[in-house]
Amino acid sequence: MRDTNPGAYRAIWRWHFYAGLMVAPFVLLLSLTGALYLFDREIEGIVYADRMHVPAVRAPLPLLDQQAAVLRAYPGVTVKRIVLPERPTDAGQWLVARDGVDTLVFVDPGSGRVTGDIDPEWRLMAVVRRIHGTLLAGQVGSYIVELMACWTLIMLGTGLILWWPRHWRLRGVFVPRLAARGRRFWRDLHAIPAMVNALLVMGLILTGLPWSAFWGVQFARIGTVSPLTEPSPNFRDPPEHAEHKLTTADGVPWTIANSPARTAAMATAGQRWRMSSGHSAITRWRLARASSCRSPAAV
DSSP states (O other): OTTTOHHHHHHHHHHHHHHHHHHHHHHHHHHHHHHHHHTHHHHHHHHTHHHHBOSOOSSOOOHHHHHHHHHHHSTTOEEEEEEOOSSTTBOEEEEEEETTEEEEEEEOTTTOOEEEEEOGGGOHHHHHHHHHHHTTSHHHHHHHHHHHHHHHHHHHHHHHHHHOOSSOOSBTTTBOOTTOOTHHHHHHHHHHHHHHHHHHHHHHHHHHGGGSSSHHHHHHGGGGTOTTTTTSGGGSOOSOTTTTOOBOTTSOBHHHHTOHHHHHHHHSTTOEEEEEETTEEEEEEOOOOBTTBOOSSOO
């Protein structure tokens, strides 16, 4: 193209250059926050070690006794949700609320001792997740992230056109010419690794966009017109676009709110279910009211 249509080549080069300048800071930020979120348990286990880790528990106290310890330490609160420990050295996590303000309380399940609390809105990984999804700017930030993701696709597409070789060969197309000098050396060092990673980056973007504020809502509506995708709970009618309510009343993302697995889990006392959010799975426990016993947690 550079020889046959130099005007088009220069135009594509400018699109690629300016798209790269625009999205590079966001790509770096989202890559960093996404990488941190992959290790959320390990990182928070270090940062909040004094609250999240307890001596190994062999026989945990009944949940009613643990709830009583929480209510003694935080009188007047309402228990909204609990996360039971997965390992003997983990503290239980009790989300409580008073006057509309939530607090995450950590309890030693062996002794009932309250080891500390955290504001869930400013928990380290909650902040990292909000930066990754909204740049701490709410709905506006979510749209900015989505827009930059789309511009990243433009950058990758124009880069692919610029990389496309006139003559297919190994060196200079798939292997950088490290012995070259000047522009050719820097071109190979930039273009070839970028093309190797382009499919991976495109995959990350295209699998992340269904969770975004605008593109995701439109993506979910595919199930209303395509019988091939209709059986999946991820392809049901989302909330109205004007409201931008991407979660149900109990805080569950609309993409899994209609899942049969979730319905079955919520109907069984103590049933464990996993909820996927972004690039990690968060294990939650909810206690349903049972006729034979009184649950310490409101579902």
